[in-house]
Amino acid sequence: MSEALALAPRRPPSPCVKVCSLDERGYCTGCLRTVEEIARWSALSAAEQWQVIAAIERRKVSLKR
Numbered sequence: 001m002s003e004a005l006a007l008a009p010r011r012p013p014s015p016c017v018k019v020c021s022l023d024e025r026g027y028c029t030g031c032l033r034t035v036e037e038i039a040r041w042s043a044l045s046a047a048e049q050w051q052v053i054a055a056i057e058r059r060k061v062s063l064k065r
Contacts, residue, residue, distance in 0.1 A: 009046040
């Protein structure tokens with residue numbers, strides 16, 4: 001394995017839980033991604049996917065308020 005590949009961040013698993021419906025805010029009720037995030041998921045880099053995961057976690061916190 002090349003050094004660059006070894007240092008590349010691993011892709012997170014898809015946050016999809018197979019409950020696909022958008023709420024009034026535009027978030028999927030299953031995974032809390034936006035339509036754009038869902039559509040682009042496979043084209044995102046590992047770093048971008050981790051950014052989406054972080055955004056989902058922030059959404060979970062803000063929606064509990």
